[in-house]
Amino acid sequence: MSDAIQVKQLRKEFKSASSRSGLKGAFRDLLTRNYKIVPAVNDINFTVKKGEMVAYIGENGAGKSTTIKMLTGILEPTAGEIAVNGMNPHREREKFTQTIGVVFGQRSQLWWDIAVQESFRLLKKVYKVTDEQYDNHMEHVIKTLDIGPLLDKPVRKLSLGQRMRCELAAALIHNPPLLFLDEPTIGLDVLVKLKIREFLKEINEKYNTTILLTTHDLGDIEALCERVIMLDEGRIIYDGELQGLKDNWAEEKQIHFQFIEAVSLQQLQSLPFPFTANWVYDEKSQTYIALLKEEGDHISQLVSAVVSHFKIKDIKIHETSIEEIVRNIYEEGTV
Amino acid sequence: MFYVSMFFQYVSQYMKTRLQYRADFFMEILSDLLNQVVNLVFILVVFGHTQFLSGWSREEIIFIYGFFLIPFALFSAFFNIWDFNDRYIVKGEMDRILTRPIHSLFQVILERIELESLFGVVTGLIIIVYSGVSLNLELAWYDPILFILFSIGGALAYAAIFIAIASIGFWSDAKTSIMPMMYNIGNYGRYPVDIYNKVIRFVLTWVLPFAFVGVYPASYFLRKEEWYAYAFATPVVGVAFFMVSVVIWNQGVKRYRGAGN
Numbered sequence: 001m002s003d004a005i006q007v008k009q010l011r012k013e014f015k016s017a018s019s020r021s022g023l024k025g026a027f028r029d030l031l032t033r034n035y036k037i038v039p040a041v042n043d044i045n046f047t048v049k050k051g052e053m054v055a056y057i058g059e060n061g062a063g064k065s066t067t068i069k070m071l072t073g074i075l076e077p078t079a080g081e082i083a084v085n086g087m088n089p090h091r092e093r094e095k096f097t098q099t100i101g102v103v104f105g106q107r108s109q110l111w112w113d114i115a116v117q118e119s120f121r122l123l124k125k126v127y128k129v130t131d132e133q134y135d136n137h138m139e140h141v142i143k144t145l146d147i148g149p150l151l152d153k154p155v156r157k158l159s160l161g162q163r164m165r166c167e168l169a170a171a172l173i174h175n176p177p178l179l180f181l182d183e184p185t186i187g188l189d190v191l192v193k194l195k196i197r198e199f200l201k202e203i204n205e206k207y208n209t210t211i212l213l214t215t216h217d218l219g220d221i222e223a224l225c226e227r228v229i230m231l232d233e234g235r236i237i238y239d240g241e242l243q244g245l246k247d248n249w250a251e252e253k254q255i256h257f258q259f260i261e262a263v264s265l266q267q268l269q270s271l272p273f274p275f276t277a278n279w280v281y282d283e284k285s286q287t288y289i290a291l292l293k294e295e296g297d298h299i300s301q302l303v304s305a306v307v308s309h310f311k312i313k314d315i316k317i318h319e320t321s322i323e324e325i326v327r328n329i330y331e332e333g334t335v
Numbered sequence: 336m337f338y339v340s341m342f343f344q345y346v347s348q349y350m351k352t353r354l355q356y357r358a359d360f361f362m363e364i365l366s367d368l369l370n371q372v373v374n375l376v377f378i379l380v381v382f383g384h385t386q387f388l389s390g391w392s393r394e395e396i397i398f399i400y401g402f403f404l405i406p407f408a409l410f411s412a413f414f415n416i417w418d419f420n421d422r423y424i425v426k427g428e429m430d431r432i433l434t435r436p437i438h439s440l441f442q443v444i445l446e447r448i449e450l451e452s453l454f455g456v457v458t459g460l461i462i463i464v465y466s467g468v469s470l471n472l473e474l475a476w477y478d479p480i481l482f483i484l485f486s487i488g489g490a491l492a493y494a495a496i497f498i499a500i501a502s503i504g505f506w507s508d509a510k511t512s513i514m515p516m517m518y519n520i521g522n523y524g525r526y527p528v529d530i531y532n533k534v535i536r537f538v539l540t541w542v543l544p545f546a547f548v549g550v551y552p553a554s555y556f557l558r559k560e561e562w563y564a565y566a567f568a569t570p571v572v573g574v575a576f577f578m579v580s581v582v583i584w585n586q587g588v589k590r591y592r593g594a595g596n
Contacts (some may be wrong), residue, residue: 066593072433073433075592075593076590076591090589093435094436107428107430107431109431111352113355114348122344122348125341126435128337154355
């Protein structure tokens with residue numbers, strides 16, 4: 001029982017009606033429909049150990065949300081086995097939900113019209129949390145998330161960042177050993193993001209809470225997760241350390257230069273280096289971009305050579321973002 | 336026990352929400368009261384011209400109408416789920432419901448309670464007392480108990496139909512216009528069923544048991560002995576249909592597809 005999540009050959013198919021073209025087709029659709037069975041999640045396997053923080057990433061429509069919904073007992077799988085906290089989420093739903101916390105970034109757990117603390121109070125009853133447990137645990141949560149002053153305000157008057165912090169606290173009222181976060185930092189400003197990351201790290205350390213989160217934000221993953229599971233078209237295409245993903249796919253650094261005087265691409269390409277640097281000119285921003293592998297002192301060599309030959313206006317070193325890594329992977333197909 | 340205490344928790348949550356908007360709250364009460372007055376006037380105007388309707392006197396018909404209002408008020412206060420499909424399935428609110436450790440139907444019902452509708456009980460009682468007095472109805476000591484049982488049975492029968500229809504949303508995400516249609520059919524239960532033809536009577540008894548909300552239980556208090564069997568069946572029919580609807584609901588939840596986000 002050291003695994004928080006065990007998933008074997010998990011599959012979810014959706015039946016979707018495809019319509020025929022034209023008016024004649026519309027009439028035929030009326031009588032007999034063409035159904036297409038689309039697998040949203042396609043025979044995936046993985047396990048998450050207790051206390052792990054795992055990022056579950058992929059493009060929109062890759063099957064992330066569907067997986068999370070199966071893991072939280074919202075959807076029933078078409079086939080395969082799931083054991084989360086040792087239970088079958090859908091079949092033992094009511095008992096199971098007692099052991100998880102869920103935050104859906106785009107959906108609120110709180111009652112819109114009443115003060116946050118009233119929502120907390122009702123949720124406390126829903127999860128059968130005693131006063132003592134609540135005081136012990138929530139006092140800390142409220143302090144760390146800095147939501148004390150917000151408690152007596154109705155949710156509709158909170159900003160998105162304030163609301164998200166309250167959502168997070170609401171999901172933790174029963175101090176669940178497993179936390180699902182679907183896009184917890186979407187649309188938030190940097191400070192709130194930092195606060196939330198810090199907080200998640202802290203509860204993970206304090207209570208050994210397992211956290212599974214989906215995100216598009218590389219910062220979230222870097223700050224929190226040692227492990228990344230990447231999904232594409234319902235299949236897992238990468239499961240391992242974040243560093244591994246970066247080493248394989250983010251090997252190229254981009255260095256952007258803008259020059260005061262006109263410089264041609266040939267001039268730049270003729271600069272001698274003991275390694276290969278590819279030069280690209282971006283006409284729109286009038287920037288020259290050097291692409292090179294991040295190895296040893298290559299970057300400093302390149303920069304010093306360019307700076308000593310030409311007068312530069314601006315220089316920027318650009319790190320590959322998770323989106324670009326993901327895009328690279330999609331372009332190549334497999335990891 | 337847990338469910339009883341949850342019920343009161345949600346009711347108090349509901350009251351707090353209501354009290355947030357004081358003006359709105361009073362307006363709502365006012366409009367509800369007005370609604371009831373309109374109902375009363377409607378009955379007096381419509382039935383002012385009829386003396387008999389296939390063996391039922393005017394007062395008896397008014398009595399049935401008044402009785403109907405009571406289970407109907409209970410139903411509207413606690414089973415306000417006519418917009419379930421839009422609100423919970425299309426918008427995906429059902430996701431949230433399903434991540435909490437309480438039966439999903441129970442949560443949906445509690446989130447949607449509308450206690451203002453209970454004013455209908457008062458209107459119903461006024462009508463019943465008025466017509467009962469003019470009919471010189473006598474009450475046995477156990478009649479109030481039966482009255483409560485029949486009202487609850489009727490409300491459950493009504494609720495069962497609407498829960499079953501709401502459950503359709505789990506199978507098909509297309510909007511259906513069945514809900515408003517059902518509200519219309521539901522009105523048939525306010526009138527004596529023997530004015531309808533046999534097929535309609537059968538449907539109102541065994542398929543969509545709206546007759547158990549009005550005529551059947553009311554005929555017991557009107558001492559119409561030919562309907563007694565139906566009248567006493569009211570609580571049983573209510574509970575049975577309700578249980579079936581919960582089974583349909585539970586099956587539906589398994590089919591829930593969720594809304595994409």
